[in-house]
Amino acid sequence: MYWLCRHWLLVVSLMLGLYVGLPWLAPLFMKLGLTSAGNTIYLIYSTQCHQLPQRSFFLFGSKPMFSLAEIQAAWKVTDNPLILRQFVGNSAMGWKVAWSDRMVSMYTGLFFFGLLYWPLRRRLKPLSLWGFALLILPMVVDGGTHLISDLAGIGQGFRDSNAWLASLTNNVFPATFYAGDAFGSFNSWMRLITGALFGLGAVWLAYPYVESAFADAARQIEDKFQRAGLTL
Incomplete structure (x- = not known):
């Protein structure tokens, strides 16, 4: 308990870092062909984010983000958010980070401002x-x-x-x-x-x-x- 009292920020930062980092591992796993691991992360974070692809970052593709029209052309012509959120990417476009750009900013901000708090x-x-x-x-x-x-x-x-x-x-x-x-x-x-x-x-x-x-x-x-x- 005493150790935790003196090192609580380290513990919180490590836990938050894991929480912030896992969504970025999803596209990496998909790129490596570890689709079960990638889809598991997408599923876990789908409970916390809308995961709309046009508002999410993509890794290992030609661009960091794609428009709704580009996603519809590559996948399905739909404006149903429950269907759109299912698109995780492909080999040409890259793979979607497991939560949206706002969520990335919110929780990455928590992590880095937490580190800045210490000094x-x-x-x-x-x-x-x-x-x-x-x-x-x-x-x-x-x-x-x-x-x-x-x-x-x-x-x-x-x-x-x-x-x-x-x-x-x-x-x-x-x-x-x-x-x-x-x-x-x-x-x-x-x-x-x-x-x-x-x-x-x-x-x-x-x-x-x-x-x-x-x-x-x-x-x-x-x-x-x-x-x-x-x-x-």
Whole structure:
């Protein structure tokens, strides 16, 4: 118990690193022909993510992401998300990471901000609930508008064309920035940025309290051992 109190961040980081890393092993296993292992990871993470292929990264293919039209052409012409999520890739396009770009950003953010917390822990005060709310608000807005947009049909909603943004910015950016979910598009950037903000907020809010709780527990254990005349 004392060891855990002193090394809790190492334990949490190792567990989180495993959790964050497994989705990236799925495409590697598929590439190596270990399809049972790859499909098992896809199945496990399908309970935590929509796994829509047009909003996911691909490895071992020609591009890191593919449009809905490209996926439909390579697989099935459907806008049913329950069917689309079943596409994991092929030898030409590469293989899908087992969760979406936003999930990658959220949990990778948790992992790396957790590592960054360690050297800053003595100077960093816990984030207030209002501060946490402000950091997750962009994800709530972005995710909420995606959800509403998808009610019109995958690939058919206002967040697919982002015509409102093109009008607002007077089309200052290329058309590929506004439409679709490809890497580098507005939608892609928003999912990555808002996911990272969530990771930052979660670590900043929770980790100082966890550190304080484990430090108190460690001191109590030390006091008990000192009173008993024992060494740790």
